[in-house]
Amino acid sequence: MNNEQLVIALEEHVFKAQLERGRTLFRRLGFQSEEMALALFLWLCSLPLVAIVVIPLFGRQAAAIVALILFLAAMALCWGICGWKVYQ
Numbered sequence: 001m002n003n004e005q006l007v008i009a010l011e012e013h014v015f016k017a018q019l020e021r022g023r024t025l026f027r028r029l030g031f032q033s034e035e036m037a038l039a040l041f042l043w044l045c046s047l048p049l050v051a052i053v054v055i056p057l058f059g060r061q062a063a064a065i066v067a068l069i070l071f072l073a074a075m076a077l078c079w080g081i082c083g084w085k086v087y088q
Contacts (some may be wrong), residue, residue, distance in 0.1 A: 039078035043071050 047067055054063040 035078050035081055039074040041076045046070055 050063050050067050050070065054066050
């Protein structure tokens with residue numbers, strides 16, 4: 001086994017160990033990525049509504065602010081749901 005193969009094997013081992021550590025942490029906390037994916041999907045689906053309603057009435061800058069507020073609200077809601085599940 002030459003040095004290059006040894007480095008590749010070591011990197012693979014370290015990567016697998018880190019991945020397993022992350023999986024263990026997510027299992028221990030009861031964290032599921034579905035809530036975050038759902039929050040992001042709902043936010044993305046709300047963007048056309050923001051564009052149709054807010055841009056004609058208030059302009060692009062206001063629409064960007066509304067989109068940012070919706071994103072932060074979705075993330076806060078997701079954080080609250082995930083936090084509630086961890087402590088139950």
